Amino acid sequence: MKAAVFLADGFEEIEAITPLDLLRRAEIDVTSFSVQEKHDVTGRHNIIIRADALITEFRKNNDTLYDCLILPGGIPGADNLKKCSKLLSEIKIHFQAGKLIAAICAAPLILSDLDLLSEFRAVCYPADMDKLKAHIVSGNEKTVIDRNLITSAGAGTAVDFSLAIISSLLGRQVSDKLSRKIIYA
Numbered sequence: 001m002k003a004a005v006f007l008a009d010g011f012e013e014i015e016a017i018t019p020l021d022l023l024r025r026a027e028i029d030v031t032s033f034s035v036q037e038k039h040d041v042t043g044r045h046n047i048i049i050r051a052d053a054l055i056t057e058f059r060k061n062n063d064t065l066y067d068c069l070i071l072p073g074g075i076p077g078a079d080n081l082k083k084c085s086k087l088l089s090e091i092k093i094h095f096q097a098g099k100l101i102a103a104i105c106a107a108p109l110i111l112s113d114l115d116l117l118s119e120f121r122a123v124c125y126p127a128d129m130d131k132l133k134a135h136i137v138s139g140n141e142k143t144v145i146d147r148n149l150i151t152s153a154g155a156g157t158a159v160d161f162s163l164a165i166i167s168s169l170l171g172r173q174v175s176d177k178l179s180r181k182i183i184y185a
Contacts, residue, residue, distance in 0.1 A: 001169050003030040003060065003068040008081045011073030013043040015104045016097075017118050018158035019070050019165060026178055033058050034157020035084035038148070044074040049178045055086050057083050067169055069094050073125060073154065092116070102150040102165050104158065108132060111149070122151040159184055 005020050006032065016032070023030040034041050034051035038090045041050050069091060071081060077137070081087060088110075095101050103111055108124035112115050121136045123129070123144045129137055140163055143152040143160045152161035163184070167175035179185040 001028045001068070002064075003028050003070060003165070003169070004066050005030060005070040005072065006035055006055070006070070006081055006084075006087055006111060007041040007049060008030055008035045008077050008084070010044050010074055010118050011072045011077030012081055012105055012155055013045055013049070014101065014155045014158045015049045015072035015074065015107075015161075016070075017045070018050065019072075019102070019162040022159070022162040022178065022182075024173055025182070026170060028068075028166070028169060033062045035087050037080055043115050050065070055084060056136070056182060058090065065094055065097055068100040068165060070165065071101075071103040071107035071110060073107040075106055076168060078106035078110060081107065082113065089130060098148050100148050100150065100165065100168055102161065103151075104152040105154040108151040111119055111151075116148075119147040120149050121150065123153050124151060126153050138152045 001145050007015055032051045033053050033055050036057045039051050040048050041051055041094045063154055108122050121144050123141055142157045143164050145164055150164050163175045
C-alpha cells in the first residue's frame with residue numbers, strides 16, 4: 001500500500017503528523033510531499049516539517065497510482081494546497097480511479113471546489129459546513145467514510161481520521177489492533 005500526505009505552508013500540524021505516524025506504524029508506505037518548491041514546510045503553529053519529497057517528484061513518470069491521498073487542513077494550508085495545479089489534477093485522477101481520498105478540517109472544501117462531493121456524504125470543519133457542496137452534509141458525525149472518500153472535522157478527530165484510513169486500506173482488524181497498541185481504544 002502506498003499513501004501520500006500533501007503539505008503546504010499553514011497546514012494544521014496534528015492533521016498531517018497523525019496520519020503520517022499512524023500509517024507508518026501500520027506499515028503503510030507513506031510519503032509526505034511539499035506542494036511548494038522547498039522541502040521545509042511551516043505549519044499553522046510555526047512548527048517546521050521537512051517533507052520527504054517535492055510535489056514535482058510525485059508520480060514523476062506517471063507511474064502507478066497511490067492507494068490513498070491525504071489532505072490535511074488548516075488555514076492557510078488548505079488554501080495553499082488548492083493553489084497547486086498538479087495536486088488538483090492528481091486528486092481528480094486518483095478519485096476517478098476509485099483510490100482513497102482523505103481530507104480533514106478545511107481540506108474537504110478542496111474536494112467540494114473540484115465538484116467531487118455531489119454524490120457523497122461528507123463533513124469538514126464546523127464553521128465551513130455551509131460551504132461544503134456534498135450530497136449529505138453530516139453535521140453530527142466527526143469522521144465520515146463514504147466509498148473511496150474519508151472526511152473529518154478537524155484537529156481533534158485526527159486519530160479517528162487516521163484509523164479510518166488504515167481500516168479502509170488494510171481492514172478493521174489492523175486498525176483495531178493499532179488502536180489498542182497506542183492505548184486509544
